[in-house]
Amino acid sequence: MANKDLIKRAFSVTANLPATPAVDAVAGQPLPLSDAPAVPTEIAELAAQAVAPTAAVAPTRLSLGTPKTSPGSMMAFMTEQSEVHREVVRLREQVNAFDGADVARRLDPSQIVASKWANRDESHFSTEVFARLKQEIASAGGNVQPIKVRALDSPRAEGARWEIVFGHRRHRACLELGIPVLALIQRDMPDADLFVEMERENREREDLSAWEQGVMYMRALEHGLFPSAKQLAAAIDRDMGNISKAMALAKLPADVVRAFGSPLNLQFRWATALKDAHQRDPEALLAAAREIAAASPMPSPAAVFSTLTANANKSGRSATSPVEWKDEQGKRLALLTFDRKGRATVSFEHALDEGQQRKLTKVVDSFLGRKT
Structure with a gap:
């Protein structure tokens, strides 16, 4: 009776496990009986003592022919866990692919x-x-x-x-x-x-449109997003010339923009000419723009551009082109412009000191033939 109790105790660990054959964890195939995993030493010794309590314990390894073994079941369990682990890794990789999205x-x-x-x-x-x-x-x-x-x-x-x-x-x-x-x-x-x-x-x-881009660039500079137009151009990877033209269009007076019917009609290639026309004679440009805006039907944008940038004024006399003075690096020092009535304006890029002011006064005195 005692021997039977020992046998029951020895195999109670595997009595209720599922009937799953031992599996090669690498190949994924069932192992032959001769290659079945060894029974733990403690269980083998306990079983041997139950059968022959007075004999020396010789076997330390049992080859069990049934799938209901603790090591076989454990191997199957580990294989299943390995599959679960691989699935978890795969899902984690999919989640990481969207990290930061x-x-x-x-x-x-x-x-x-x-x-x-x-x-x-x-x-x-x-x-x-x-x-x-x-x-x-x-x-x-x-x-x-x-x-x-x-x-x-x-x-x-x-x-x-x-x-x-x-x-x-x-x-x-x-x-x-x-x-x-x-x-x-x-x-x-x-x-x-x-x-x-x-x-x-x-x-x-x-x-x-070019005008909308110019408004966008000017707004960014006014709010201090970028310290200069040059750094703005670098940040958005755009040519500085295009940015300058876009901002020149955005700086045009509202009456001039309105003459084109919509700011969307303004084009990059018109920026320099319109800017020069505004600097040369702002009063004449505004007057022509208001007249165009009141016309019905309104002319095409190209016709508006031609009218606003024409060198002839209403009296038919050609306007004199502006005169520039530049330094060795090509930077403007002074600008002489004339309006449609022939009135001249001289502007200097830098402030004049007292000595330069006296020299300029003498030049004007000499030009007019009279002193101030």
Whole structure:
């Protein structure tokens, strides 16, 4: 009876385990009986004592022909755990692939406000191009290409929680259609980063006018995002010449811009001539611009440009070209300009000291033939 109790105790560990054959952990195939894993020494010794208590314990390894063994079951369990581990690693790699990615979700457009760096002129939302965009979004049930927003530091009084980084037209279309707008969400974004992303996204779409770009650049400099136009150009990787032309258009008087019907009609290649016309005779330029704006029908933008930059004034007398004085490096020292009535203006790039002022006075005295 005692021997039977010992046998029961020896094999009680494996009595209720599932019938799973031993498996080669590398090949994944069942092991032959001769290669079955060894029974732990303690169990082998206990079984031997139960059968022959007075004999020396000779065997320390038992080859069990049944799958119901503790080592075999443990091997199967470890194999299963290895598969689970590999699956966990695979899923973790998939999750890590999205680490740092922006979250996209549909937002209420009424909770989104335009960026303070917004560069879209209001007239852009009444163009045929915007109408087609709005129709495409309506037919698709929403914007397919998401906009991007950043979280506001605190909700606005009107309930706004997000500020647009880029995608003002898509947001406006969804707002007018009364449907949610698909948006990428970034919680934290400095103003300079927002400006760079907005400028590059608009440039890739190639639908931002020269005047709108100029307004955007001027606004960035006025708010101190960049210490100079040169550093702004480096930050957004744009040619300094294009930035200068865009800002020259944005600095034109409102009456001049209005003469073109819409600021969207102004072109980069017109910037230098319009700037020179404004410097040469601002009064004449404004008068011509107001006359054009009141005309019906209004002439084409190209015709407006030709009229505003013509060298002839109303009396038919040609205006004299400006005269410049420059130093050895090509920097302007002084400029002499004439208006349409022949009146001259001399401007110096640097302040004159007392000695230079006296010399200039003598030159004018000599020119006029009389002293001050």
